[in-house]
Amino acid sequence: MKSVVQIRQAQATAFVAYQLSKLHTTSAAYVSKFPSFKSVNSGQSNRSKLAALDFKGRMSQQNSPGFGVNGTDNTAGWMRRRKPEHSKPSGKTIMQERIMKQIQSRLKERQKKDGKTERAPRDEEISAPMITLVSEDGVVEGVHPLTSVLNQMDRELHTLVMVDQHADPPTCKIYSRKLLYEREKQARKQANAQNRKVKQQIIALRSNIGEHDLEIKCNRIIGMLKKGRRVTVQVEKVKNAHSKPKDVGELVMKKVEEYSSVSIPPSIDRGLWSATVQGKSLVTN
Structure with a gap:
């Protein structure tokens, strides 16, 4: 297995070979433009002159698109301008945007309500x-x-x-x-x-609920029904539970039938039992 040093050396060697190949291509292009550089491979001095001339031309035209050979950008990667990195928004900025969206949504709801209850001209x-x-x-x-x-x-x-x-x-x-x-x-x-009374509440239960927890849930439902609210009772099926969702739901309906009337009859959909009851205080009014 190669070490980190060996990998770095291999990457550096590949980069140098790539730059030399680009220099050779650019030198051939300049030979056709400048007759004095016909003998490119005759000596190291000509290579240095070509490299300097190439660098000078690139630096003077790096702001112009397509300044390389055949109208292409041949600038080395380290010479190209880096695009500005867009900084990620901070947590504070994200929170402010969320708050503004909530405020705008509430204003829209308020405007809708005002439109429905528009008062007469005065x-x-x-x-x-x-x-x-x-x-x-x-x-x-x-x-x-x-x-x-x-x-x-x-x-x-x-x-x-x-x-x-x-x-x-x-x-x-x-x-x-x-x-x-x-x-x-x-x-x-x-x-x-009236809006508070009509507001619907959802009480979720599970088929493996204990007797004490079921009693607490039923008392909570009865308290809502006494205020005239509408309550939807949902019982979720649990694997290997002794009771079925239907049995738990019917038990809840018996406990609250004195304080409510059935708005939506019980139904089962994919193991989820549900029924909606309405408080009698609102029904009698």
């Missing part, structure tokens, strides 16, 4: 020049110019809201700012509560 947001005015008490006061209504209204206590944009002219009603704020706040609370 005050200067109303573009119609003429409106059908409805007072705070619900009395229709006829058609009025929008500018005159806004000028006569106490803007600190009241706001003008478009309630029917399809009417001609659009119908707008005067609301108390405080009352309108309380209504919107209550509506947001109800929407958030």
Whole structure:
């Protein structure tokens, strides 16, 4: 087996032979251009002159593409410019990029939600020049110019809201700012509560689960169902387990049937038993 020194010596010998072969090729090309160098092999001085001339020509043209013989780049590897190595991003940079992506995705989700629950135009947001005015008490006061209504209204206590944009002219009603704020706040609370109730939870079990662990899982499912949430129970098959996924799933369904109703009936797919139940507090509302 060759040692490291022998391998290095062999590599150096091969490199020198390669450079000499390139020098010989380049010298033959210069002989055709310069008649004074016809006797290339006559002496070492001519070889030195050719090498110096070749080096000078390469150094003056190394910034120009295709400067070698026959329009090819014959520059030695050690003379070529190295391409700048792109440094790898640091862990901090990667983390910042991930955070920015998360922020952008959340902003997109927020924009989608805002688009679904877009509020009606108010005050200067109303573009119609003429409106059908409805007072705070619900009395229709006829058609009025929008500018005159806004000028006569106490803007600190009241706001003008478009309630029917399809009417001609659009119908707008005067609301108390405080009352309108309380209504919107209550509506947001109800929407958030509804979203929390509808949020689906997944509880994963295995067919070799013990009695104590199964009791803990069932209590957790019951707690979610009492809040009106939807829960999907999944039982995974384990090799050499005494119980089957179907048996464990049916046992869980019996324990939680008092607090839930079946949304998706039980099914088995490739050894995975699953069923979805809904809390009764949401069903009765």
